[in-house]
Amino acid sequence: MPQPSQPSLLTIPLELRMLIYKELLIYPPLARQAQRQSRSIHPAILVVCVQTHDEAAPVLYGENVFHAHPAALTAQPRLEPWFPPVVELPSLSSSSSSSSTASSGSSTLAAYTRIRRWKVQVNLDFAPDYTRDDVTAAFAGAGELELAVCRGFSAVRYKYLTSLSREL
Template identity: 30%
Template sequence: MDGVFDQSASALFSLPPELRNEIWRYLLIHTSSPSPSSNAIDRKISYHPSSPGAGQPHIYANILRTCKQAYTEATPILYGENTFNAHPSLLATLPSFLLSTLPVRLVRPPVTHPRVARLIRKFSLHVRLDTDPRFSSAQAEESFNGVEELEIEVFQAMYGSCDFSVLGLFEGVRGVGRAVVRGSVGDGRYAGWLARSMMCPPGEKPLGFAADGLGGGREGRDVWRDGNR
C-alpha cells in the first residue's frame, strides 16, 4: 500500500469513475435475500447488484490490496454498502460482516479498525427479549441514529414468555433510512410502530404506541416482573 505506481496506463483506471464504482460493487457487495417482513418500510432505494450464484458470497476484498487508488475508491463501497452484524453489547463499535441471517446467522470476524468501522451504514442486530440487555438506550441511539439501514431480528426462547421492553431501548433512535423489526414480534403492531419511529427525522417525537391507535401497550408478559413460568 505504501508503494506509489503510475496508474495512467491502467485500462481499469482509464474508465470513468462511475463505471469503476459499478465494478467495485460487483466485486465487493454481498447480496442476500430480502427480509420477508411486512414491517420493512423503505425511504431510500438501495443498490442491489445481481449475484452470479444465488446465495453464494462473492466478495473479492483482496482487490483493495492491489494499489492505493483501488483502496481509496473501493473501501467506502465495501464497508458502506454491505450489511454488518452489530455486536450484542458494543453494537456499532465492533460489527462483523454479515453473510446470512437465515437459516443461521453467518458472520466474518469483527471489524476492529475504527476508521473503517465508521464507514458502515447498514446494520443487522439479533435481540433476545428474555435476557437482560447488554446495552443502553443511549448506546443504541449513538450507534444507529442516521444509519442507512437497521434490521432488528427478535428472538425469545419461549413464545409469549416476556414483553417487548428490550425493544423499548430503540424507541429513541431516529433518522434511519430503512428500518425492519421482525421475528418474535407477536401480531407485528408494535414492531411496525417501532420501525416507523426509528425512521422519523431527528428531533421528531412520534405518537406513543398506545396513542398511535395500535393498542394499549407492548404485548406479552413481563418475565422480570411475573417470572418465566
C-alpha cells in the first residue's frame, strides 16, 4: 500500500498559497496593520523553488508601495525611506555562474520593472536632479504613482524667510 505524500506548500490549493504569500510579502503585513508589532516581510520565500517564485513575486512587487529614491528615482526602491534598497534574490533556476551576475544588477533591474506602485517625495526647496523625460522613462510601467510634496522651510519663521529672500 503506497504511503500518503507529506503535505507541503505546493500541495495546498493556489488560493490558500496566495493568502500565505500576501501575509509574508505585503508591507505592512495584513494581519498586523492595526497592531504595532514587528513590521517585516519575508522575501526569502521567493527562493524556495521556481514555482513559488513565479507565484509570489507578483505579490511582492505588485501589491506593495515602493518609495523611489529622491534623486535616482527607481534605481533604489525601498519599502520605507529608511529601509535598505530592495535587492532581487537570485532565482533557483539560475546556474551558479549566472547567479553571481544576477545579484550584480540584471536580476535586480528585472525586479524593478515589476514594481507597479510607487511613492515619490518631491522637495520644493530644491531643483530636482532629473528631467521630465527621466521621470517618464522611470515610471513607464507603473500602475500607481503617489507624489508627496514637501518643503524644508515650513517650520522656519516668516521673518527669517523674508530676510533671506532680500539677501538673494
